[in-house]
Amino acid sequence: VAQVQRDVADRIETGQGYRLHLYGGTMHRVPADWRFPRCGVLDVWRQWWIGDTVRQIHPLRFLKIEDVRHLDRIPLESEHHGRNGQFGNRRRAVKRTLCDLRFLMNWISSKVESVGAKEEIITPSSVDRMFQAVSHILPETERDGQKSWLTVVRWVRTKG
Numbered sequence: 001v002a003q004v005q006r007d008v009a010d011r012i013e014t015g016q017g018y019r020l021h022l023y024g025g026t027m028h029r030v031p032a033d034w035r036f037p038r039c040g041v042l043d044v045w046r047q048w049w050i051g052d053t054v055r056q057i058h059p060l061r062f063l064k065i066e067d068v069r070h071l072d073r074i075p076l077e078s079e080h081h082g083r084n085g086q087f088g089n090r091r092r093a094v095k096r097t098l099c100d101l102r103f104l105m106n107w108i109s110s111k112v113e114s115v116g117a118k119e120e121i122i123t124p125s126s127v128d129r130m131f132q133a134v135s136h137i138l139p140e141t142e143r144d145g146q147k148s149w150l151t152v153v154r155w156v157r158t159k160g
Contacts, residue, residue: 019056029058029067036071036097040146041104041138042131048105049127060101068094100153107156111137 020027034057037044044060051059071094108131112118117133119126138147139155 018051018053018058024070026066028070029063031055031057032070034068036068036094036101037149039149041108041149041152042128042146044101044149045105045108045131046124046127048101049122050124061105063098063101065095065098068098097150100150104149104153104156108134 018029020029021031022028023032034055037047039047047057048060051057072091074091109118111134112130115133117130119130138152
């Protein structure tokens with residue numbers, strides 16, 4: 001079992017099982033049709049550490065602005081869901097969204113380290129254990145990890 005865990009961890013850390021995507025004349029860690037996840041905190045935490053093995057997308061912690069900058073050029077026509085008010089017709093800068101993602105994941109990681117739950121070997125089960133060790137820190141409605149990660153970013157920045 002320990003060897004299997006080390007093999008999974010090695011694949012995650014070395015990028016085996018993931019691929020680079022070529023478009024716009026350069027290589028990217030995400031495909032051209034990828035968008036930032038619209039999911040709960042637990043799901044984005046898993047993607048941060050493990051990535052998406054089905055779509056062969058690297059763990060999100062390896063993302064650089066060059067990997068996602070193309071999203072700023074995508075028209076909003078198909079992405080108006082939930083957009084209203086004064087800024088409803090403008091896309092939020094990708095750089096800010098990536099910054100928010102890193103901020104939240106680093107905040108959770110620091111909480112994991114402070115309670116001594118950081119695991120050296122990264123596997124799907126270790127990622128879940130790390131999250132569960134600090135889920136009590138999140139507000140009552142976010143403890144199950146289902147509240148949108150962007151909502152939790154706002155909560156952490158104001159109250160956390």
